[in-house]
Amino acid sequence: xxxxxxxxxxxxxxxxxxxxxxxxxxxxxxxxxxxxxxxxxxxxxxxxxxxxxxxxxxxxxxxxxxxxxxxxxxxxxxxxxxxxxxxxxxxxxxxxxxxxxxxxxxxxxxxxxxxxxxxxxxxxxxxxxxxxxxxxxxxxxxxxxxxxxxxxxxxxxxxxxxxxxxxxxxxxxxxxxxxxxxxxxxxxxxxxxxxxxxxxxxxxxxxxxxxxxxxxxxxxxxxxxxxxxxxxxxxxxxxxxxxxxxxxxxxxxxxxxxxxxxxxxxxxxxxxxxxxxxxxxxxxxxxxxx
Amino acid sequence: xxxxxxxxxxxxxxxxxxxxxxxxxxxxxxxxxxxxxxxxxxxxxxxxxxxxxxxxxxxxxxxxxxxxxxxxxxxxxxxxxxxxxxxxxxxxxxxxxxxxxxxxxxxxxxxxxxxxxxxxxxxxxxxxxxxxxxxxxxxxxxxxxxxxxxxxxxxxxxxxxxxxxxxxxxxxxxxxxxxxxxxxxxxxxxxxxxxxxxxxxxxxxxxxxxxxxxxxxxxxxxxxxxxxxxxxxxxxxxxxxxxxxxxxxxxxxxxxxxxxxxxxxxxxxxxxxxxxxxxxxxxxxxxxxxxxxxxxxxxxxxxxxxxxxxxxxxxxxxxxxxxxxxxxxxxxxxxxxxxxxxxxxxxxxxxxxxxxxxxxxxxxxxxxxxxxxxxxxxxxxxxxxxxxxxxxxxxxxxxxxxxxxxxxxxxxxxxxxxxxxxxxxxxxxxxxxxxxxxxxxxxxxxxxxxxxxxxxxxxxxxxxxxxxxxxxxxxxxxxxxxxxxxxxxxxxxxxxxxxxxxxx
Numbered sequence: 001x002x003x004x005x006x007x008x009x010x011x012x013x014x015x016x017x018x019x020x021x022x023x024x025x026x027x028x029x030x031x032x033x034x035x036x037x038x039x040x041x042x043x044x045x046x047x048x049x050x051x052x053x054x055x056x057x058x059x060x061x062x063x064x065x066x067x068x069x070x071x072x073x074x075x076x077x078x079x080x081x082x083x084x085x086x087x088x089x090x091x092x093x094x095x096x097x098x099x100x101x102x103x104x105x106x107x108x109x110x111x112x113x114x115x116x117x118x119x120x121x122x123x124x125x126x127x128x129x130x131x132x133x134x135x136x137x138x139x140x141x142x143x144x145x146x147x148x149x150x151x152x153x154x155x156x157x158x159x160x161x162x163x164x165x166x167x168x169x170x171x172x173x174x175x176x177x178x179x180x181x182x183x184x185x186x187x188x189x190x191x192x193x194x195x196x197x198x199x200x201x202x203x204x205x206x207x208x209x210x211x212x213x214x215x216x217x218x219x220x221x222x223x224x225x226x227x228x229x230x231x232x233x234x235x236x237x238x239x240x241x242x243x244x245x246x247x248x249x250x251x252x253x254x255x256x257x258x259x260x261x262x263x264x265x266x267x268x269x270x271x272x273x274x275x276x277x278x279x280x281x282x283x284x285x286x287x288x289x290x
Numbered sequence: 291x292x293x294x295x296x297x298x299x300x301x302x303x304x305x306x307x308x309x310x311x312x313x314x315x316x317x318x319x320x321x322x323x324x325x326x327x328x329x330x331x332x333x334x335x336x337x338x339x340x341x342x343x344x345x346x347x348x349x350x351x352x353x354x355x356x357x358x359x360x361x362x363x364x365x366x367x368x369x370x371x372x373x374x375x376x377x378x379x380x381x382x383x384x385x386x387x388x389x390x391x392x393x394x395x396x397x398x399x400x401x402x403x404x405x406x407x408x409x410x411x412x413x414x415x416x417x418x419x420x421x422x423x424x425x426x427x428x429x430x431x432x433x434x435x436x437x438x439x440x441x442x443x444x445x446x447x448x449x450x451x452x453x454x455x456x457x458x459x460x461x462x463x464x465x466x467x468x469x470x471x472x473x474x475x476x477x478x479x480x481x482x483x484x485x486x487x488x489x490x491x492x493x494x495x496x497x498x499x500x501x502x503x504x505x506x507x508x509x510x511x512x513x514x515x516x517x518x519x520x521x522x523x524x525x526x527x528x529x530x531x532x533x534x535x536x537x538x539x540x541x542x543x544x545x546x547x548x549x550x551x552x553x554x555x556x557x558x559x560x561x562x563x564x565x566x567x568x569x570x571x572x573x574x575x576x577x578x579x580x581x582x583x584x585x586x587x588x589x590x591x592x593x594x595x596x597x598x599x600x601x602x603x604x605x606x607x608x609x610x611x612x613x614x615x616x617x618x619x620x621x622x623x624x625x626x627x628x629x630x631x632x633x634x635x636x637x638x639x640x641x642x643x644x645x646x647x648x649x650x651x652x653x654x655x656x657x658x659x660x661x662x663x664x665x666x667x668x669x670x671x672x673x674x675x676x677x678x679x680x681x682x683x684x685x686x687x688x689x690x691x692x693x694x695x696x697x698x699x700x701x702x703x704x705x706x707x708x709x710x711x712x713x714x715x716x717x718x719x720x721x722x723x724x725x726x727x728x729x730x731x732x733x734x735x736x737x738x739x740x741x742x743x744x745x746x747x748x749x750x751x752x753x754x755x756x757x758x759x760x761x762x763x764x765x766x767x768x769x770x771x772x773x774x775x776x777x778x779x780x781x782x783x784x785x786x787x788x789x790x791x792x793x794x
Contacts, residue, residue, distance in 0.1 A: 145395050145396050146391075146394055146395055146396060147389035147391060147396060150378065150382055150385075150386055150389060150396070151386075151387075153375065153377065153378060154375045154378065154386055157375045157376055157377055157378070158373065158374070158375045158376065160369075160373050161373035161374055161375050161383075161386070162375070162386070162387075163337075163357055164335070164337070164357045164367065164369065164373050165357070165361075165373075165386045165387030165388075165437075165441075166356070166357050166358035166361045166387040166388075166441075167358075167386070167387055168356075168358075281376065289337055289338075
């Protein structure tokens with residue numbers, strides 16, 4: 001039983017880190033619609049680093065994070081600095097990064113098999129799992145109890161108010177977007193290096209968009225995003241187990257859609273619960289002083 | 291501030307403005323909308339950069355490039371539209387940007403202590419745990435004042451602070467400001483377009499007109515009439531002229547009207563009245579006593595849950611806005627940007643909204659369909675230009691987005707559109723709120739013209755002078771009901787004030 005739960009939970013960093021990363025960006029008022037693409041690029045970058053930079057899985061994960069961070073900087077440069085439309089840029093970067101990951105994979109990478117196991121395990125769960133929990137805890141505390149957290153909430157909710165209180169709106173937004181994208185890149189690298197032990201084409205398979213939905217499902221609250229990610233992790237676990245155990249009486253095609261069905265039901269439930277509390281008022285709105 | 295000049299595309303918002311503030315004084319900046327008052331203060335607060343001129347604070351020449359630098363110089367500003375963050379507590383809002391910390395964490399205990407100390411000193415009591423979005427305007431303003439004081443403001447800029455306040459709240463604010471400046475604790479720059487207020491509260495008054503300083507004078511040396519003349523550039527008629535008008539048939543009748551507000555609470559609880567042709571019925575009441583729901587219900591934007599609306603004797607309950615407009619209902623909404631126009635569309639497009647699919651603006655073209663498909667651009671241009679001229683809308687072009695117009699011009703645009711459809715019944719919801727004297731005068735005159743033509747007008751207003759001056763009869767709304775309908779000439783402002791607050 002314990003073993004079962006651990007093996008289900010081992011997928012948590014993929015969803016959790018991606019959702020947390022998108023959440024940071026959205027909380028500061030910038031839509032990050034490129035989660036899917038940034039994950040794919042992070043996944044590629046991780047395996048690339050593993051193959052070319054000496055085969056340390058830790059260095060490779062870090063490289064995935066850095067590549068995500070760089071894309072985040074690009075995203076914020078285009079939206080925050082150059083005030084381009086966040087939706088257009090978001091979709092553009094999604095296509096660009098996902099396409100680039102696939103292209104570079106076919107041109108640069110031989111078939112790589114990751115053999116190393118990540119650090120020591122507690123309850124059969126690796127350090128990244130615990131680091132993800134820690135990251136959620138940290139973000140929760142920062143949002144609630146630090147001046148930096150107040151600044152993020154203020155910038156997302158009412159950038160004018162933040163500006164007149166002496167907060168640098170652009171700075172807060174680019175830090176949140178870049179750091180958040182770093183987490184998303186890390187989620188992708190973890191997926192390729194640890195879960196699937198290699199890169200394959202289209203391996204992200206909608207997890208980025210799922211993370212995106214979970215952010216809204218969690219009403220842009222740290223705790224909400226956390227529980228949503230955990231919930232979806234279990235749905236994926238249920239899906240893989242049913243595929244094995246379901247045998248002939250449940251069509252496999254149906255089993256595959258279970259997690260996504262779960263998300264739709266959860267989103268609908270969240271919508272039915274009423275108010276859009278928690279969604280920053282200035283999400284997606286560019287701020288200009290004059 | 292010396293020789294301050296700020297240009298925006300097409301206008302000089304501030305033209306070599308000189309302004310000085312002495313320690314412990316209240317100095318009003320008086321001017322109509324668009325005179326450049328707010329621009330000048332935004333420059334001082336680092337929100338705009340000046341093109342020419344210089345600013346000195348305590349004799350030191352300074353360059354203020356961002357609000358943070360202004361705050362560091364001891365300048366605090368309370369904007370006309372409040373800058374509070376919904377979702378954060380009042381306490382968090384006050385300390386935002388100047389948070390006391392212990393280690394990496396916020397020190398909310400210390401913040402609370404310091405804020406309560408400040409509040410006690412100046413009698414500014416607020417609930418620190420509340421959320422600003424649940425506070426009334428006066429409460430939000432107190433939070434803003436505390437925020438500025440907490441940031442260490444020695445110079446407090448207040449942009450039209452009284453426009454959101456009830457009469458007794460205004461008194462309270464003025465008392466608090468007098469007290470703060472009396473101790474020499476802070477100096478206040480008070481932006482307003484209301485003359486009596488400026489006279490009452492200020493030590494000195496600087497009058498701005500079209501971006502230029504007309505004069506700076508001692509408040510004791512001048513009278514309301516002179517001030518108005520300086521501000522507008524011509525004599526102003528204060529009293530609303532009203533001619534006798536024939537009472538016609540009942541054009542609007544509501545009977546036991548009930549409706550729910552957006553959060554599902556029944557806030558309109560059975561309202562009945564009648565408005566006849568040639569009559570203005572004023573609805574007086576403090577905001578939030580059901581007026582909003584009443585207006586929505588009549589213009590078809592909110593479901594009537596009980597009761598009836600009759601227009602020209604016909605049952606018009608729960609008709610669509612389109613059908614109601616066809617029956618001759620004109621609507622001047624309070625929220626001009628949100629409901630009055632589509633801000634992104636041009637003046638010419640906004641001016642035909644609602645009639646855009648009818649002749650002569652639309653025609654069938656070569657298509658064999660019933661509906662009109664093609665816009666006749668020449669006809670629309672001609673029409674828009676004519677109305678812009680007729681209604682004195684001040685704009686360089688009819689292609690300008692409606693959202694870029696000043697409040698007064700925007701309201702004229704809405705008036706032009708609604709009036710040109712020749713409505714029999716006009717719903718005017720706070721038609722002059724936030725407008726300068728010149729525009730107010732214009733709107734009042736236009737409404738009076740419609741009354742003389744025999745139209746029925748329902749006027750909703752919080753401005754008691756307006757309600758008294760304009761209306762034939764006044765319906766007092768309190769907690770979702772019409773508690774009384776009185777003849778305007780038989781009632782005083784004080785009596786109305788007591789009625790709308792439920793004291794009588």
